Amino acid sequence: METLAMHISNGIVNGPVAAVFAAFALAVLTLCVLRGRRDLDDRLAPMAGLVAAFIFAVQMLNFPIFTAGVSGHLLGGALAALLVGPWVGALCVAVVLVVQALVFGDGGVAMLGLNVTNMAVLGTAAAYLLIALLLRVLPRTPAGLAVTAFVSALVSVVVASQGFVLQYWLGGTTDLGGNLAGLAGTMAGVHLLIGIGEGLITATTVVTVAKVRPDLVYALRALRPAAPAPVVPVAGGAR
Amino acid sequence: MGAGHAHVLYREATSPVHRLPPEVKIAAMVLFTLAVVATPRTAFWAFGGYALLVAAVAALARVGPGWLLSRAAIELPFVLFAVALPFLGAGERVEVAGLALSVDGLLGGWNIVAKGTLGVLASLLLAATTTTRDLIVGLDRLRCPQIVTQIATFMLRYLDVLVGEARRMRVARVSRGDDPRFLWQLRGFAAGVGALFLRAFERGERVYLAMLSRGYSGRMPAVWQGAGAASAGQWLVGATVPLVAAGIAATAVALT
Amino acid sequence: MIGDVQNPAPPSLDVRGVRYAYPDGHVALHGVDLTVARGGRVALLGPNGAGKTTLVLHLNGILTAAEGSVSVGGLTVSRDRDTLAEIRRRVGIVFQDPDDQLFLPTVAEDVAFGPANLGLRGAELAARVDEALAAVGMGEHRDRAPHHLSFGQRRRVAVATVLAMHPEILVLDEPSSNLDPAARRELAEILRGLPVTLLMVTHDLPYALELCDRSVILDGGRIVADADTRELLADRELLAAHRLELPYGFTP
Amino acid sequence: MIGDVQNPAPPSLDVRGVRYAYPDGHVALHGVDLTVARGGRVALLGPNGAGKTTLVLHLNGILTAAEGSVSVGGLTVSRDRDTLAEIRRRVGIVFQDPDDQLFLPTVAEDVAFGPANLGLRGAELAARVDEALAAVGMGEHRDRAPHHLSFGQRRRVAVATVLAMHPEILVLDEPSSNLDPAARRELAEILRGLPVTLLMVTHDLPYALELCDRSVILDGGRIVADADTRELLADRELLAAHRLELPYGFTP
Ligand SMILES: Nc1ncnc2c1ncn2[C@@H]1O[C@H](COP(=O)(O)OP(=O)(O)OP(=O)(O)O)[C@@H](O)[C@H]1O
Ligand SMILES: Nc1ncnc2c1ncn2[C@@H]1O[C@H](COP(=O)(O)OP(=O)(O)OP(=O)(O)O)[C@@H](O)[C@H]1O
Ligand SMILES: [Mg+2]
Ligand SMILES: [Mg+2]
Numbered sequence: 001m002e003t004l005a006m007h008i009s010n011g012i013v014n015g016p017v018a019a020v021f022a023a024f025a026l027a028v029l030t031l032c033v034l035r036g037r038r039d040l041d042d043r044l045a046p047m048a049g050l051v052a053a054f055i056f057a058v059q060m061l062n063f064p065i066f067t068a069g070v071s072g073h074l075l076g077g078a079l080a081a082l083l084v085g086p087w088v089g090a091l092c093v094a095v096v097l098v099v100q101a102l103v104f105g106d107g108g109v110a111m112l113g114l115n116v117t118n119m120a121v122l123g124t125a126a127a128y129l130l131i132a133l134l135l136r137v138l139p140r141t142p143a144g145l146a147v148t149a150f151v152s153a154l155v156s157v158v159v160a161s162q163g164f165v166l167q168y169w170l171g172g173t174t175d176l177g178g179n180l181a182g183l184a185g186t187m188a189g190v191h192l193l194i195g196i197g198e199g200l201i202t203a204t205t206v207v208t209v210a211k212v213r214p215d216l217v218y219a220l221r222a223l224r225p226a227a228p229a230p231v232v233p234v235a236g237g238a239r
Numbered sequence: 240m241g242a243g244h245a246h247v248l249y250r251e252a253t254s255p256v257h258r259l260p261p262e263v264k265i266a267a268m269v270l271f272t273l274a275v276v277a278t279p280r281t282a283f284w285a286f287g288g289y290a291l292l293v294a295a296v297a298a299l300a301r302v303g304p305g306w307l308l309s310r311a312a313i314e315l316p317f318v319l320f321a322v323a324l325p326f327l328g329a330g331e332r333v334e335v336a337g338l339a340l341s342v343d344g345l346l347g348g349w350n351i352v353a354k355g356t357l358g359v360l361a362s363l364l365l366a367a368t369t370t371t372r373d374l375i376v377g378l379d380r381l382r383c384p385q386i387v388t389q390i391a392t393f394m395l396r397y398l399d400v401l402v403g404e405a406r407r408m409r410v411a412r413v414s415r416g417d418d419p420r421f422l423w424q425l426r427g428f429a430a431g432v433g434a435l436f437l438r439a440f441e442r443g444e445r446v447y448l449a450m451l452s453r454g455y456s457g458r459m460p461a462v463w464q465g466a467g468a469a470s471a472g473q474w475l476v477g478a479t480v481p482l483v484a485a486g487i488a489a490t491a492v493a494l495t
Numbered sequence: 496m497i498g499d500v501q502n503p504a505p506p507s508l509d510v511r512g513v514r515y516a517y518p519d520g521h522v523a524l525h526g527v528d529l530t531v532a533r534g535g536r537v538a539l540l541g542p543n544g545a546g547k548t549t550l551v552l553h554l555n556g557i558l559t560a561a562e563g564s565v566s567v568g569g570l571t572v573s574r575d576r577d578t579l580a581e582i583r584r585r586v587g588i589v590f591q592d593p594d595d596q597l598f599l600p601t602v603a604e605d606v607a608f609g610p611a612n613l614g615l616r617g618a619e620l621a622a623r624v625d626e627a628l629a630a631v632g633m634g635e636h637r638d639r640a641p642h643h644l645s646f647g648q649r650r651r652v653a654v655a656t657v658l659a660m661h662p663e664i665l666v667l668d669e670p671s672s673n674l675d676p677a678a679r680r681e682l683a684e685i686l687r688g689l690p691v692t693l694l695m696v697t698h699d700l701p702y703a704l705e706l707c708d709r710s711v712i713l714d715g716g717r718i719v720a721d722a723d724t725r726e727l728l729a730d731r732e733l734l735a736a737h738r739l740e741l742p743y744g745f746t747p
Numbered sequence: 748m749i750g751d752v753q754n755p756a757p758p759s760l761d762v763r764g765v766r767y768a769y770p771d772g773h774v775a776l777h778g779v780d781l782t783v784a785r786g787g788r789v790a791l792l793g794p795n796g797a798g799k800t801t802l803v804l805h806l807n808g809i810l811t812a813a814e815g816s817v818s819v820g821g822l823t824v825s826r827d828r829d830t831l832a833e834i835r836r837r838v839g840i841v842f843q844d845p846d847d848q849l850f851l852p853t854v855a856e857d858v859a860f861g862p863a864n865l866g867l868r869g870a871e872l873a874a875r876v877d878e879a880l881a882a883v884g885m886g887e888h889r890d891r892a893p894h895h896l897s898f899g900q901r902r903r904v905a906v907a908t909v910l911a912m913h914p915e916i917l918v919l920d921e922p923s924s925n926l927d928p929a930a931r932r933e934l935a936e937i938l939r940g941l942p943v944t945l946l947m948v949t950h951d952l953p954y955a956l957e958l959c960d961r962s963v964i965l966d967g968g969r970i971v972a973d974a975d976t977r978e979l980l981a982d983r984e985l986l987a988a989h990r991l992e993l994p995y996g997f998t999p
Pocket of ligand 3: 547548549591668897898899
C-alpha cells in the first residue's frame, strides 16, 4: 500500500501539465480576487484570516489511516466555503498552500498550480455547489446545517483527491499502466475516510459558530436571505 | 498574543542570505525550483550540481546540514510513494536483488526523490532566512494582490491567537479539576475545536477592530517594509542561483 | 447645543439617540445622548453591564448604531472609509482589555503602529515611541514581547500605544485597573497635563473626581445622570441607585 | 514554622525558595518563601511585574518551580497526576484575566464545570451553581455566553466558577478590578464570610486592609516585607519604596 498525501511534491507530475494547471489556477484565483474584494468587509477580513490559520493548523496534523503508513490530512475547502464564501474561501485555501510551499516545503513550488487546483479550486467549488443545493432543500435547523456541512466536506475531499488522479493520468512521470485505476480507487477510499473526519470537524465547527454568531456564517447570509443578518455591519466588537 | 514574526523554521542570524530582500529570495527560490523540475530525470550529474548549489547557499546562510535534513522529513510521504513506484510501474522490468522492478518506475521514483528533495531544501533555506513578516512584504513587492497578502498576514497572526486561546482553555480546564491529556480528549475533539474556533475568532475580531482604531487600513504601515525594496545590485546577487541552475538545466536538456 | 450661535466650534463628541443591539439580540444601548465640548473632561460611570464599553466602541465607528448618530468634531461617523479614517485619527481609544490592543511582536513596534499609520517615519516616529513609553514607565521593556508582560505592564503599554498617536480626543476604558498605585497616580498626572478632550470610563470614583470635572452615569443603556462630578458624588442616594458607592473614609 | 510541635497541622500554603524563569529566559521569581497557616488571610502586594501572578500560578502546579518547592496542606506540588488533581481540588484560583477562566458556551455550564469534575451531579450540582451565581449577582445571566458579557460581568462569573468548587484555599488575583463599587463591597462580604484560607493579590490597599490581617510585599521576584496589614500600611517609606501608595484621604 502506498502512501499518499494531498500536497503533490516536485517531480510527480511532468512540467507541461503542471504549467497548464498553474495557468488554470492563476486564472481562477484572479477571478476570486476580483469577486472576493467585494465580499471582504470588516467582518470577513478577520474571519478569512482565522479560516486560513485554522486550515493551516489542521493540515499540520497529518494523521495515519489504516495500519500501512497511509497518511492524510484535512483540506478545509468546505469550511472555508461555508464561513467566508466560495471566492474568499478559495483564496484562503490557496494562501495556505502558497505559504506551506514557500516556507515549509510542503508541496512543491513547481506543483503549486496542481495543488491549488485540487484543494483550493476543485475542493471549494464542489463544496460550495453542494452547500448551495443542500441549504435550499434541507430544513433550516442546526441538523440541516450539520448535514450540509458534513456532506459537502466529505464530497469535496473526494473530488479533490480525484483531481490528483486526473493530473497523474495526464502527466504522471511514471506510467502506472493498469495501476492507474488502482490509484484512483485507493485515493477515493483513503479520502472517503479522511472526508468523514473532515466532515465531522467541519459540521461541529460551523454549527457551533452558527449557534452563537449566525451573522458570521457566509453561507447562511448569502443563501438564506429569509433570515436577515442584523443591521449592524460590524458585529460584536465589545466585550 | 503576538504576531510571532519568527516562525518555527526561522533561524535567527545575520548572514548575506538573511540580509537579501525577501522578494529577491522568493523569486530566486521559485526560479531555482522550476529549473530543477525542468531537468530531464536521466541527467544525474545535473542534480549533483543543484545539490552543490543548495549546499553553497546553506553555508552562506549558516544553516547546518543536520537541521536541513531533519526538517526535510516533511517530504517523507512522497518518498514512500516514490519507493512504491518501481513495484507499480508498467513496462520493461529489471532484476534487482531478486525483485523484478519496473525501469520506468525506478526512474520515476528517483525523479520524485531528487526533485522533491531539492525543492524542499530550497524552501527550507528561504524559511530559515526570512521572517514571516518579510515573506509577506516580499509577496507584496512581487505585486501579489493586497487581498491575498492581507489574508496571509491575518493567517500568520491568527496562528498565534489559536495557540494562545488553546493554552488559555487548557489552563482553565486543568485548574478546575479536569485532566485532559490532549486537546482532543475533551468531551469530544470536535466540540473543543468548535469552541476554540469561536473563541479565537472573537479575540481576533476584537484585535482587528483595535487595529482599525489605530488607523490600520488593510496594509501594514510602510515602515514595516524594512530596508526598502531591492536594489538592482541585490537583484543581480540573488539572480546568480537561478542563473546557474538555469544553465545546468539547459545543458542537461541539450545533452539528453 | 443646537442653535448655539455664540460658539460655532462643534462639540468634540456628540452622541444622539444611539441605540445598539449585539448580534445575539441583546440590546446594550437604549437611546444615549451625550455631548462633550472641546477640551471637556468627562467621567463615564455606571454599574457592570451598563453599556459603557459599548458606547465607547461607537465613538470611532467600531460599532455602528442601529438608530441615532455619533459625530466627532462635527464629522458624523458613517461607513465611508475616508470619514472613518479621519475620525479614528482624532479619537484614541484605550480598550478595557489590553490583550485586544497589543498584537505586534515587540512593545516598541506596537507603540509605533498607530503613529506609523498616521504617516510618521524615521526619527519623528522614534521620538513618539520613546516619549509614549517613557510616559508609562515602560521604556526598558521596549524590545520585549507584549504577551510576555504582566497584566499591569500590558495595560501600560496599551495606554502608550494610544498616547503615541497624539489624539485630539482620548477615550479610556478603565485605565487604572490593574495598575499599581504609583502607576495610577503617574497616569493621572499625564492625563491632567494633556491638552485633549477626555472621556474616561471608571469604577474608581475618587479617580473620576481627580481627573474629570463632569460625570455622567450610564445604567441599563441609558444616561441617568449628568452633573458636576463633586455634586454628583455628594448625592449618595443617586449613587446607591446605580450601584456606585464612595470608598470607605472618602469624602468628596 | 519548622519544628512547630504545638501545632501539627501543616500550613495551608508553604512556598520555599521558589525560583522561576519564563521560557524566554526572564526570571520572574528569585527565591520566594511564604507560609500561610490554615485559615490565614494574606494580601499579596507589589508593583506591576513584581511576580505576583507568577507566584499564584505555582500554587496549583500550572507553573513548576525551577528550584524550591510548594506544598499545599502538606502535599507537595509535583508532576504526579493524582497529587496535582488533589491539589487543584483544594486550591481555587481566580485568575487576573477572566478570559483565562471562562471557556464553556454558557455561564451556568462554566460554573458547573468545576463541581462536576469533583463528582457532583444532579440536584446537588444545580444547587452549587445557583448558590455561586447568586453570590456574585449573575443568576439572571446563567444562560448567556460568557464571552458575550461585559468585562466586569465576566470577572464576577470567574469568581463564581471558583466559589462553586468550595475550595479549602482561595487564591484571588486582583479580584476587585473592573468590578463596580457595589460588587466590590459584595465580594468583600462574601469573602469575609467564607471559612477558607485566603491569599489575595491586589493593588487596592484599603481593600487589602478590609479583608486581610496580614500582608506581604513582593517586588522584583522577592518577598521584601511581611507584616500585619495595618502596620505595613502605616509605613509610608516602605510602601513608597515599592510603588505602593495609599489613596488620597485614606488613613489606615
Ligand atoms: N459581544 C457581546 N454580545 C452580546 N452582548 C454583549 C456583548 N458585549 C456586551 N454585551 C452585553 O451588553 C451589555 C453592556 O455591556 P458593556 O460591555 O457595554 O458593559 P460595561 O458598562 O462596559 O460593563 P463593565 O463595567 O463590566 O465593563 C451587557 O449587558 C453585556 O452583557
Ligand atoms: N509569559 C511570560 N513570558 C515571559 N515573561 C513573563 C511572562 N509573564 C510575565 N512575565 C514577566 O515576569 C515578571 C512577573 O510577571 P507577573 O505577571 O508575575 O507580574 P505581576 O506581579 O502579576 O504584575 P501585575 O501587577 O502587573 O499583574 C514581569 O517582569 C513580566 O514581564
Ligand atoms: Mg466595559
Ligand atoms: Mg499579575
